[in-house]
Structures are given as C-alpha cells and as structure tokens.
Amino acid sequence: xxxxxxxxxxxxxxxxxxxxxxxxxxxSGFKSASGTSSTxxxxxxxxxxxFQTAEALYRQAFEANPNSIDALxxxxxxxxxxxxxxRAEQALNEANRRxxxxxxxxxxxxxxxxxxxxxxxxxxxxxxxAAKRPRDVRITTARGxxxxxxxxxxxxxxxxxxxxxxxxxxxxxNSNLGLxxxxxxxxxxxIRILQELVRDGKANATTRGxxxxxxxxxxREREAKxxxxxxxxxxxxxxxxxxxxxxxxxxxxxxxxxNLSQPPQVARERAAKPDPLSAIVPVEPAAIAxxxxxxxxxxxxxxxxxxxxxxxxxxxxxxxxxxxASPPLPSFxxxxxxxxxxxLPERAEKTKVPAALPTTPGE
Numbered sequence: 001x002x003x004x005x006x007x008x009x010x011x012x013x014x015x016x017x018x019x020x021x022x023x024x025x026x027x028s029g030f031k032s033a034s035g036t037s038s039t040x041x042x043x044x045x046x047x048x049x050x051f052q053t054a055e056a057l058y059r060q061a062f063e064a065n066p067n068s069i070d071a072l073x074x075x076x077x078x079x080x081x082x083x084x085x086x087r088a089e090q091a092l093n094e095a096n097r098r099x100x101x102x103x104x105x106x107x108x109x110x111x112x113x114x115x116x117x118x119x120x121x122x123x124x125x126x127x128x129x130a131a132k133r134p135r136d137v138r139i140t141t142a143r144g145x146x147x148x149x150x151x152x153x154x155x156x157x158x159x160x161x162x163x164x165x166x167x168x169x170x171x172x173x174n175s176n177l178g179l180x181x182x183x184x185x186x187x188x189x190x191i192r193i194l195q196e197l198v199r200d201g202k203a204n205a206t207t208r209g210x211x212x213x214x215x216x217x218x219x220r221e222r223e224a225k226x227x228x229x230x231x232x233x234x235x236x237x238x239x240x241x242x243x244x245x246x247x248x249x250x251x252x253x254x255x256x257x258x259n260l261s262q263p264p265q266v267a268r269e270r271a272a273k274p275d276p277l278s279a280i281v282p283v284e285p286a287a288i289a290x291x292x293x294x295x296x297x298x299x300x301x302x303x304x305x306x307x308x309x310x311x312x313x314x315x316x317x318x319x320x321x322x323x324x325a326s327p328p329l330p331s332f333x334x335x336x337x338x339x340x341x342x343x344l345p346e347r348a349e350k351t352k353v354p355a356a357l358p359t360t361p362g363e
Contacts, residue, residue, distance in 0.1 A: 038064070042074050051081030069095050073108055085116035103129040103139060110142055119149035119259075137163055141172050144180065151256035153184035171202045175210065182214030183258050185251055190214045198227070205231045216244025217251060 042057035058074035065071065076092035079085070092109040099105055106129040110122035123146040129139045140163035147156035160177040164170065178193030194211040197203055208227050215224035221241050228237045247257050 039068075039070055039074060042078075046074065046077055046081065049081070051078045054078040055082070067098075069099050069102075069105070072098075073105060076112060077108060080112040080115055085112060088112045089116070101128055101132060103133040103136060107136075107139055107142060110146065114142075114146060114149060119146045122146045123150070135166060137167055137170055137173065141170075141176060144173075144176055148176070148180050148183060148258050151183075151258035153180050153258060156180045157184070171197065171200065175207060179210045179214065182210075182217050185217075187214050187218035191218065191220075212240065213244065213247075216241065217248050219248060 038057045038061035042054045042061065045051070045054035045057060055075060055078035058071050058078055062068055062071035062075060072091050072095040076088045076090075076095065079088035079091065089109070089112055092105065092112060095105045096102070096109060106125045110125045110129070113119070113122040113125070123143065126139060126143045126146055129136070130143060133139060140159060144156040144159040144163070147153070147159060157177060157180050160173050160180065163173045164177070167173065174193055175197050178190045178197065180190070181187070181193070182190030191211070191214050194207070194214060198207050198211055200207075208231060212224040212227040215221070215227060221244070224241060224244060225237055228240060232240065250257050
C-alpha cells in the first residue's frame with residue numbers, strides 16, 4: 001500500500017477532482033480591464049484552453065505595456081494552464097506586489113498554488129481575498145476546495161453551505177459539496193447531490209468523474225463503471241476502479257484522502273478543450289508516469305556455414321584488439337509512458353490529468 005500511495009503523489013495536487021466556477025467570459029475569474037486587442041484575443045484563447053497562444057498574446061500585450069496588471073495575470077494563468085507553475089507564480093506574485101490584496105489577483109494566484117500542490121498557501125491568499133470580498137462565490141468556492149485539499153472537510157462543507165445561502169442553486173458550490181461529502185465518508189449524501197447534477201446542462205466529464213469517485217468510495221463499482229462509460233476506455237475504467245478500491249481502503253482505515261486527486265484519464269480519450277458553455281473549467285492534473293515494459297529483440301542465431309570442399313590450410317587469423325571489436329549493445333532503459341486513470345479538473349499540466357479538488361476546483 002505504501003508503494004501505491006507514493007505513486008499517487010505524482011498526481012496533481014488535489015484540485016484535480018474539482019473545477020472552479022468561471023466568473024467571467026474567459027473562464028478565469030479575472031476581469032480584464034485593459035480592453036486591448038491582444039488581451040481580448042488572449043482571453044478567448046485561454047477560455048478555449050489554448051494556453052500557448054494565450055501566452056504569446058499576453059506577452060505581446062505586456063511588452064507593449066509593462067505596467068499592465070491584466071497582462072501579468074494573463075501570463076500567470078497561461079503558464080499555469082501549461083503546467084509551468086513556477087513561472088505562473090512569478091507573474092502573479094508580481095501582479096500582487098503591484099496591486100496588493102486585489103481579490104481577483106489573489107484568486108488567480110491561489111488557483112495556481114492549488115494546482116501546484118500548495119493548498120495552505122492558497123488558503124492564506126483566499127482568506128485575504130474573502131475578507132475584502134466576502135460575497136464573491138468564486139472565492140468562497142476556492143476556499144472550500146483549499147480546505148478539502150487539506151482534508152479539513154467539515155470546514156469545507158460549512159464554507160460551501162455558507163455560499164449556498166447566498167446562491168442556493170450555484171452549480172460549482174453544489175458539485176464541490178457533493179464531492180466533499182464523499183471524501184469525508186458521507187457517500188450517500190454526496191451521491192444524492194451529484195446524481196442530480198450530472199443531469200444538468202453544465203455537467204461535463206469532471207462532474208461524472210466526481211460522481212464515479214463517490215460511487216467508488218461507497219463500493220458501488222457497477223454504478224461507477226456505468227458513469228465513466230461514456231468518457232473513458234474500458235482499460236482506463238478498470239484503472240479507475242482499482243484506484244477507488246485503494247482510496248476506499250484508506251478511508252475505512254481513517255486515513256485522509258482529500259490530498260489525493262482522482263486519477264487522470266488519457267488526454268486523447270476526451271476533448272482536450274473545455275466546453276465553453278459549461279460553468280466550470282476542468283483542470284487537468286499531472287498524469288502518473290509509469291515504466292512500460294519493453295524488450296529488445298533476440299539476436300538472430302548465426303547461420304550455419306554451407307559445406308565446402310576442403311581447402312589448403314590458412315594461417316591463423318590475427319586476434320582483433322578489444323578496441324576494434326564491435327561495441328556491445330547499449331543497456332536498455334524502459335520508456336516512461338503516461339497511464340492515466342481518471343477524470344479530473346486541474347488546469348494543471350495537460351499531460352495529464354486526474355488535476356480536482358472536489359468536483360470543480362473550477363476557475
């Protein structure tokens with residue numbers, strides 16, 4: 001079990017099983033004010049999941065106006081979308097230095113920190129943002145996700161419910177609450193919430209993946225398999241079920257599982273870009289890299305010489321020096337491949353998935 005547990009630490013740190021609510025047209029939550037053509041196009045590219053194009057356009061906007069906070073935040077969002085968390089934090093920390101305690105900047109920074117596996121740092125920034133803008137549902141949702149990532153599920157659930165008092169039908173709050181209940185062992189309550197949400201028009205593969213995860217935690221593998229059938233191959237589904245069994249065993253033994261993300265699915269098995277009509281933006285976690293077994297072909301046996309007529313004896317061949325001999329075959333190193341096992345939300349490295357925290361760490 002210890003070996004498997006270490007294996008899962010390679011998953012994107014927690015927001016993998018969740019998505020955060022998109023607060024504006026670009027899905028980022030940051031409201032661009034510059035209005036330049038570059039930033040507008042960059043916003044659209046980021047919303048479509050094309051972070052490389054977005055980064056180039058934000059870079060163009062920043063070079064044109066090095067004082068642009070919007071461009072810095074956009075660069076941070078783009079780097080995070082490509083899994084370059086150190087660069088993302090550099091850009092966002094600079095934006096925060098130039099515009100201290102701005103809730104939108106802090107929210108973007110916190111999302112990046114959760115994707116990078118730093119929920120404690122994210123929570124500290126979200127607390128500051130919440131103090132300045134206590135009714136912002138995006139910040140409330142993100143705080144709940146950070147608490148879930150820290151396995152502080154009771155506090156997370158209280159946070160989601162506080163947000164639901166202001167907006168009882170909010171999709172992201174309800175979705176994250178359902179997953180949080182499942183992660184804390186209240187699987188029946190979590191399933192009831194998520195079963196309804198998967199029938200909503202905003203539901204996507206992340207929503208279904210969260211329901212499958214809670215089914216798995218409840219031991220209802222048949223339902224989990226059926227829920228994943230439309231999004232994953234049969235092999236990936238079996239990997240998910242095996243992963244759910246391990247999480248279920250951890251849960252029963254009293255070990256916290258909030259810090260573990262849902263296993264990621266192979267990128268080719270579903271559309272890479274988020275649905276622009278969805279209120280949540282899935283975040284892709286880093287996939288687990290496991291060695292793939294491969295072997296070198298056996299060397300061909302030397303052909304037997306054909307019978308020949310006797311010939312006159314020849315002088316013995318001169319020994320070949322070791323340096324002139326054919327070099328030995330290089331030792332074989334197994335190739336590392338991506339084996340993904342689940343659906344997630346983490347705008348994390350798009351190698352991978354399961355990124356998650358709860359159902360919609362959404363942005």
